[in-house]
Amino acid sequence: MRYGAGANAVTALERIDLSVDRNEFVTIVGPSGCGKSTLLYLVGGFLAPSAGELLFEGAPIRGPGPERGIVFQRYSLFPWLTVAGNIAFGLEERGMRAAERERVVAEHIRLVHLEGFADRYPRELSGGMQQRVAIAQTLACQPAVLLMDEPFGALDAQTRRILQDELRRIWRRDTKTVLFVTHDVEEAVALGTRIVVMAARPGRIKEIATRDFEVREGEELEANPAFVALKLRIWRSVKEEVDAARSAGIPL
Amino acid sequence: MTTPRRTWLGPLASVAPLLIVLAAWQLASAAGALPKAVLPALTDVAKALAALIGSGEIFPHTLASLARAGIGLAVAVVVGIALGIAMARMRVVRLAFEPFLLLIYPVPKPALIPLFMIWLGIGDFSKIAVIALGCLLPVVTAAFNGARSVDEVLLWSARARGVSERRLLWRVVLPATLPQIATGVRTALAISIIILVSSEFLSSQEGLGYLISSYGGVGADDSMLAVVIYLAAIGYALDRLYLAALRRFMSWHAFAH
Amino acid sequence: MRSRTEPSQGEPSRAAGALARYLPIGVLLLAWELVTRLGWVNPFVFPPVSEILLRWIALIGDGSMFTPLKDTLWRALTGLAGAIAVGVPLGILMGRQRWAEWFFEPLFSFAFPLPKIALIPLFVQWFGLFDLSKVMLIFTDCLFPLVVFSYHGAKGVSPIYVWSAQARGASRWRVLRRVVLPMALASVYDGVLVAVVVALLVAVVTEMVSGGSGLGQTMIRAYRYGDVRTAFATLLTISLIGAALYRVAQALRGRFLSWHVGEA
Numbered sequence: 001m002r003y004g005a006g007a008n009a010v011t012a013l014e015r016i017d018l019s020v021d022r023n024e025f026v027t028i029v030g031p032s033g034c035g036k037s038t039l040l041y042l043v044g045g046f047l048a049p050s051a052g053e054l055l056f057e058g059a060p061i062r063g064p065g066p067e068r069g070i071v072f073q074r075y076s077l078f079p080w081l082t083v084a085g086n087i088a089f090g091l092e093e094r095g096m097r098a099a100e101r102e103r104v105v106a107e108h109i110r111l112v113h114l115e116g117f118a119d120r121y122p123r124e125l126s127g128g129m130q131q132r133v134a135i136a137q138t139l140a141c142q143p144a145v146l147l148m149d150e151p152f153g154a155l156d157a158q159t160r161r162i163l164q165d166e167l168r169r170i171w172r173r174d175t176k177t178v179l180f181v182t183h184d185v186e187e188a189v190a191l192g193t194r195i196v197v198m199a200a201r202p203g204r205i206k207e208i209a210t211r212d213f214e215v216r217e218g219e220e221l222e223a224n225p226a227f228v229a230l231k232l233r234i235w236r237s238v239k240e241e242v243d244a245a246r247s248a249g250i251p252l
Numbered sequence: 253m254t255t256p257r258r259t260w261l262g263p264l265a266s267v268a269p270l271l272i273v274l275a276a277w278q279l280a281s282a283a284g285a286l287p288k289a290v291l292p293a294l295t296d297v298a299k300a301l302a303a304l305i306g307s308g309e310i311f312p313h314t315l316a317s318l319a320r321a322g323i324g325l326a327v328a329v330v331v332g333i334a335l336g337i338a339m340a341r342m343r344v345v346r347l348a349f350e351p352f353l354l355l356i357y358p359v360p361k362p363a364l365i366p367l368f369m370i371w372l373g374i375g376d377f378s379k380i381a382v383i384a385l386g387c388l389l390p391v392v393t394a395a396f397n398g399a400r401s402v403d404e405v406l407l408w409s410a411r412a413r414g415v416s417e418r419r420l421l422w423r424v425v426l427p428a429t430l431p432q433i434a435t436g437v438r439t440a441l442a443i444s445i446i447i448l449v450s451s452e453f454l455s456s457q458e459g460l461g462y463l464i465s466s467y468g469g470v471g472a473d474d475s476m477l478a479v480v481i482y483l484a485a486i487g488y489a490l491d492r493l494y495l496a497a498l499r500r501f502m503s504w505h506a507f508a509h
Numbered sequence: 510m511r512s513r514t515e516p517s518q519g520e521p522s523r524a525a526g527a528l529a530r531y532l533p534i535g536v537l538l539l540a541w542e543l544v545t546r547l548g549w550v551n552p553f554v555f556p557p558v559s560e561i562l563l564r565w566i567a568l569i570g571d572g573s574m575f576t577p578l579k580d581t582l583w584r585a586l587t588g589l590a591g592a593i594a595v596g597v598p599l600g601i602l603m604g605r606q607r608w609a610e611w612f613f614e615p616l617f618s619f620a621f622p623l624p625k626i627a628l629i630p631l632f633v634q635w636f637g638l639f640d641l642s643k644v645m646l647i648f649t650d651c652l653f654p655l656v657v658f659s660y661h662g663a664k665g666v667s668p669i670y671v672w673s674a675q676a677r678g679a680s681r682w683r684v685l686r687r688v689v690l691p692m693a694l695a696s697v698y699d700g701v702l703v704a705v706v707v708a709l710l711v712a713v714v715t716e717m718v719s720g721g722s723g724l725g726q727t728m729i730r731a732y733r734y735g736d737v738r739t740a741f742a743t744l745l746t747i748s749l750i751g752a753a754l755y756r757v758a759q760a761l762r763g764r765f766l767s768w769h770v771g772e773a
Contacts, residue, residue, distance in 0.1 A: 070412045089410070090414060371551075480623070
């Protein structure tokens with residue numbers, strides 16, 4: 001799969017040339033305003049590039065579709081549907097039979113550890129639980145690519161850690177291609193096999209790093225020297241951009 | 253300073269002030285402080301109400317009034333929701349209907365009652381029509397505003413799961429707009445009763461407004477007040493029933509009250 | 510970059526914007542004119558727009574619209590003023606004093622769904638057929654939104670503001686005047702906006718029902734004599750006055766609430 005996109009009228013993104021291979025977990029990190037979410041929405045087909053092209057498995061992207069599922073940061077659950085209803089939503093669109101739907105929904109509820117909450121409404125769930133549902137409802141549609149827009153950004157630190165581990169577990173089990181946007185450097189390094197650092201104004205790719213060591217289940221990342229080194233390197237790279245913007249007088 | 257006091261009286265607490273006022277009324281009348289000409293005693297009004305209900309006389313009037321308001325409201329709700337959502341999502345529809353709504357908006361709807369009577373006759377149809385028109389605006393406005401402000405994230409999330417543009421309206425926009433529509437309908441409910449009573453005052457042969465106006469006209473104050481209180485109770489009950497139905501059918505929504 | 514889901518919006522000039530807003534209305538009026546001229550609609554029920562406008566200009570010109578307008582307007586404003594004077598303090602009291610809330614909230618809650626218009630015969634009995642009964646009914650009807658909005662506004666003042674003032678030695682009265690009142694003002698003013706509309710509405714309806722003078726009465730009488738053009742012209746005046754009053758109230762809002770977070 002290859003993605004290459006271009007700039008827009010406000011030049012949110014410039015000269016992006018990025019290819020993502022199958023089953024990669026690519027994290028995109030950068031300061032505010034670097035266009036990382038914009039890039040994700042372009043891939044998702046919610047925005048159209050003003051120049052350049054976006055290709056998915058060789059074919060141009062023409063709009064949103066279930067092969068590129070997306071998980072938003074919040075408010076992506078339909079408040080009028082239960083947990084089960086939200087997960088079943090994409091399946092209904094496909095015309096899946098009720099029995100089959102139930103099976104898939106149950107499977108995905110188990111996947112995100114929300115057993116017993118199938119009949120709850122979103123307003124009854126905590127932020128972390130809502131995000132689990134958001135992940136489940138997208139995965140239920142069996143997308144080839146999973147787009148994630150700072151999915152854990154609105155959660156507290158502990159919940160975030162827990163969900164990161166869950167996400168890694170899920171990814172290991174059903175390996176998919178993931179494009180994960182975050183502003184949290186640690187999250188980017190902990191999750192991504194490839195880390196894309198972006199710069200702001202105009203949004204562009206600054207550098208791409210590869211994580212060449214494995215992260216084990218339940219590992220204490222702070223005790224892993226390779227992790228700490230990589231995290232520091234990426235952090236410095238991002239900080240450079242933040243400082244550059246500040247000295248240029250651009251408020252962040 | 254922050255001790256919750258409601259718990260020990262519960263629902264009774266809300267009835268108490270009403271009872272106090274009623275008791276004060278009765279006492280004042282009994283003591284002679286409130287002459288019959290000004291306000292009949294509570295007991296007289298109660299007797300009149302009992303008579304009206306007991307004889308069954310009030311029921312055909314109740315039915316007539318409720319039917320008029322109910323049909324007008326129902327029409328306005330169905331048309332209003334459809335129109336409001338269509339206007340929000342399709343420019344053409346908005347362009348076509350907005351001028352009419354803007355023109356009607358500043359006109360006090362009861363002022364249109366005589367016009368409708370000339371146009372559609374003095375029977376039920378004209379009343380229902382003007383009630384429908386009066387109720388239309390709050391519903392359309394609520395549906396329009398709600399449909400316009402549906403969170404983009406919900407729409408994108410649906411599209412990313414294979415929902416076509418056409419089905420989007422029915423599967424996402426409509427449910428997402430329901431809370432706002434519900435508020436609009438509640439306003440419309442109140443408006444329907446106002447226009448109903450106004451139209452019945454101006455011209456009718458039956459209905460609760462007609463009863464009030466004719467009893468008032470012949471000086472039968474106790475019967476008139478009986479019907480007024482009866483009407484107030486009905487209005488209150490309808491509003492409460494509406495809220496209860498909302499809580500039941502829209503249990504997924506976090507209501508502010 | 511365009512969003513795939515929204516139509517692309519250009520940036521129209523101000524003149525073009527105004528035209529876009531009023532042109533559709535103009536088209537609608539033109540259609541009305543044509544439809545009545547062509548006889549598709551009974552011109553006795555819907556006279557042509559041009560004739561309505563001419564009659565309206567004539568009535569303004571010879572001053573015969575003036576007295577009814579004056580009567581309606583002063584009734585509405587008097588009733589409104591009274592309702593503000595009584596309703597706002599009452600609402601604020603309810604919002605800050607438990608006992609007042611306990612007593613009054615159920616009363617207003619219960620009476621709210623009753624159209625106060627149903628009390629016209631009663632008020633006529635008490636206050637006569639002329640101005641006073643109308644003003645009293647306007648007062649009663651306007652009371653409700655003012656009390657409700659003031660109540661919620663006063664009640665919803667964040668305790669943090671109150672505590673901050675108290676910790677700096679402000680007395681109860683001062684807290685009320687200098688903290689609660691300004692914070693509640695936005696909600697109170699929302700109530701005023703609603704009440705303005707109600708005031709005119711009730712004025713017109715009472716005039717339609719119990720006669721006397723005023724725009725409502727003029728309109729009904731015109732219909733009774735089959736003078737539809739005058740009736741519509743009066744309706745036009747009513748609508749214009751209503752819209753004007755509301756606009757004025759909205760404009761004044763900015764003056765009173767310039768500091769307010771949210772909107773002016």
